[in-house]
Amino acid sequence: MGERDGIENTITGGTFLAPVVQAREVHVHRSTTARVPRLLGPAPDVFVDRTPVFAALARASAERAGRDAPLIVTVTGLPGMGKTATALRWLHQLGADFPGGHLQDDMSPQGPLKPRDPAAVLEGFIRELSGRQEQIGPSRPTDLNGLAAHYRSLTADAPTLVLLDNVVSAAQVRPLLPGHPGSVVVVTSRFPLTGLRVSHPRTLSVHLDALDAGSGAELFHAVTGRPDALDRPALEDVLRACAGLPLAVRIAGARVGELLETGEDPAELARELVDRRTRLEALTVPDDLSVAQVFDAVYDSLAEGAAELYRALGLHPTPEFSRELVRRLARTEGDVRTLVRERLLEPAGDGRLRMHGLVHDHARTAAGGVVDTRTTDRCVDRHSAPCVDHYVDWYLERAAAVEWQTSDRWRYGPMFAQPERLRNAFAGADEALDAMEADRANVVAVVELAHATGRHAAAWQLCEALRGFFFRRKYHADWVAVCLTGVSAAQQGDDPIAVARMHLELAFAYADRDDESDAAAARDHYDHALTLACALRHARTESSALEGLGLLELRAGRPQAAADHFRRAVDALEDIDHPRGRALLTFHLGRALSADRRHSEAAELLLRARALFAALPDHFNEAKSLWHYAQARLRADRPDEALAPLNEAAALIHTCGAPKEEADILLLRGDVLATEGRQEAAEADWRSALELYVRVGGAGGESTGARAARERLGG
Structure with missing residues (x-):
């Protein structure tokens, strides 16, 4: 080689079995060990409940x-339900088993309308995994796919924990899945992230529900x-108002603690x-x-159609x-x-949806009109009316359709003049009554x-339309309350017949409760209805x-006085032309004559009533006519003539959705069977x-009926 620099470019002095570096100066840089990132936020210092959730997470972790x-875990739930706290609690328990590091980032720090670009998150994760020594530069990938590949390479050698908070989309x-x-x-989100389950079917989905009362109290006291x-x-x-939302319980607890420290009365809160x-x-x-602030962010992200529906549901009187x-x-x-995807609406059984109580409060506030039935505040906002x-029209039509299926009695309300709107709403009485059962509180x-x-x-038309449902299902407290409102509502109008009809409805509700203390109230309202009706002709x-x-x-x-009223x-x-009214009065007169021991006349009238009801048809009252005919035969000491009509009555009433009347018929039939020595059938x-x-x-x-049945069974 050349001699110009005075350096001899040869190696002597032995045998070399490995590559040899020949240079004027050699500088050795000792590499530093990369720092393992620990980015997880602190675990919550106060945490309650979620035992089933942690059990599911533990099973999934054991199968890693x-x-x-x-392993991908999605934790979903309402804002304020504790998704991040639950994730951090679990991940800190696992932390020691993940030498690859712990990573965390907020995927929508500016709200769901501005989700974070995963490329930006990858740049931060790569920097942390590289010990902050490696910078993104011309020699490094900057596109999403390249960054993701480099990130997987950095996380390929050891298990890593990753928490992606407030994710908007799959x-x-x-x-951001490690190598x-x-x-x-762990992914926290309000959304179900269905797309993630499509691409990764073994994703574990965990949904957080509201805390129960015991856990809510524990959290409140801890705060x-x-x-x-x-x-x-x-x-x-307080706990009922918070409705199991952990954020609400924490705020309430913090405010009560502050009030106690300043010597104020926390009962005011x-x-x-x-x-x-x-x-x-x-x-x-x-x-x-605040709870409102959290829900504001969700509401503000809704498109106008969904936001309009949200406001409308807020004005519904129940959630x-x-x-x-x-x-x-909609x-x-x-x-x-x-709204379902945003967790603002949740399934609540077959054909039902519900809002969390505080979400419903927020939706009502967003609608701008407060309706408080206790203070008769009125909705004045343009959205509200x-x-x-x-709501009123929908429930009125629904109640009228149920009433149409359960009775053909005459009604005063104009809705019943439009039978084409009512007759096809339900397939039969049972379906109609069950549908109204779900909406009873509403x-x-x-x-x-x-x-x-x-x-x-x-209001008074709804009261009238609900009689069939309340009469069949025997919800007397609700029935009386509705009728009291109906009387008050009718009195606010200019229709005196409606007032008379509402007194009639209230009297009927009191009378049907089968409580002697209500008999006087029933009599007063029947008298009031009679006075008005006579004056109005x-x-x-x-x-x-x-x-x-x-x-x-x-x-x-007093059967004789009763018979006199029925004849009048x-x-x-x-x-x-009122065939049903005449059938009912024939039936009642037969009962009165039976109680007065006029057996032959009673039997004739009760069988005639049965025929009149069958012609309508009205299976409910047809069954009752047969039941009372059987009672009349027993009073006449003819038990051999009682069993057959009771068998018919039991078959008819079973199709009517009237459990109380069905029980009455079965109780009497059991008595008749017992007199014939058929004890097993009677029991x-x-x-x-x-x-x-x-x-x-x-x-x-x-x-009274339940006690009678229990006594017969020796209970």
Whole structure:
């Protein structure tokens, strides 16, 4: 080689088995060990409940060893439901098993309308994984695919934990999956992220529901630091207002703790939370965070159609609704799906949807019109009035359709003059009654809402339309409450016949409760209806009031006075074509004569009533006619003539959705079977009767019929 620089370019002195570097100067740079990132936020210091969630997560984690790809877990739920806290709690428990590092980023720090670009997240993760020594430059990839490949290479050697918070779409997640198959990626989101399950079918989906009362109380006390911060009633009010939303419970606990520290009465906060008008304001920490602020961000991200539906549902008096009603209010089915996807609506059983209580409060506030049925505040916002009209009209039509299926009695309300709108709504009485069962609380609230917002005619018409449902299902507390509202609403209008009819409805509800303490109230309202009807010369109402008074006399053991009222009721009808009314009065007169031991006349009238009801047809009252005919035969000491009509009555009533009357018939048939020595068959009827009485009674205490059935069974 050349000699110009005075350096001999040769190597001597032995045998070399490896590459040799020959240079004037050699500088050796000792590499530093890359720092392992630990980006997870701190675990929550206070945490309650979620035991089933952690059990599912533990099972999934235990199966990581057999996986060919990272475990992906999506944690979904309402804003404020504790998704991030749950994820951090679990990931910190796993942390020691992930030498590849712990990564975390917020995927929508400016809200769901501005989701974070995953390329920006990858640049940050790569920098952290490279110990901050490696910078993104011309020699490094800058496109999404290149960054994702480089990230997978950096995470290929050891399991890594990744928390992606507030994810908006599955497309944000896919590039951020680490390279090592033992890694875990937890995704928190309001959205179901269905696309992620399409591309990664083994994704574990965990949904967070509201805390139960016990867990809510535990969290509240942990935040206040005082187990005696509120007395039990006030605490229950607070937890009920928070509706199991952890954020709301934490804010309420923090505010109560502050009030205690400053010597103020925390019960005042409880009162603010009970009142829907001040609840969201009470769940606010000034200049920091609030429940309303969290929901505002969700609402602001909605397209106009979905936002309009959200506001409309906020004006519904309860937070649960029929899916059919929601669809009727929506511009498109897509708006319904949007609210479900955003977790603002949740499935609530077959054909039902619901809003979390605080979401419903927020939606009502967003609508701009507060409707408080207790104070008769009215909705004045331009959005509100049409929504309330929609609700009142929908429930009125639905109640009228149920009434149409359960009875062919005469009704005064104009809705019943349009049978084409009613007859095809349900396939039969059972389907109609079951549909109204699901909406019972709603329709009671809508009656109050209609009256409170000046829709008085609709309120009393709803009251009239609900009689068939309440009569069959025996919800007497709701029935009486609705009828009291109906009377008040009718009195606000200029229709005196409606007032008379509402007194009639209220009297009927009191009388049907089968409580002697209500008999006097029933009599007063029948008398009031009769006085008005006579003055107005309204024959149908006059006849019905006399019929009701006769039934009260019959119950009081005065059959002759009862018979006199029934005959006057027939006379009041004069030449009115009212076959059902005449059938009922024939039936009642037969009962009165049977109680007066005029057996032959009673039997004739009851069989005639049965034939009249069969001709209508009215299977419910046909069955009752046969039942009372059997009772009349027993009073006449002819038990051999009682069993056959009871068999017919039992078959007919079973199709009518009337459990109380079915129980009455089975109880009597069991008695007849017992007199014939057929004890096993008798006990079967008594057991069936007891089950029906218990079902009807619910939590209202044991009825006279239930006690009778239990005594016969030796209980």
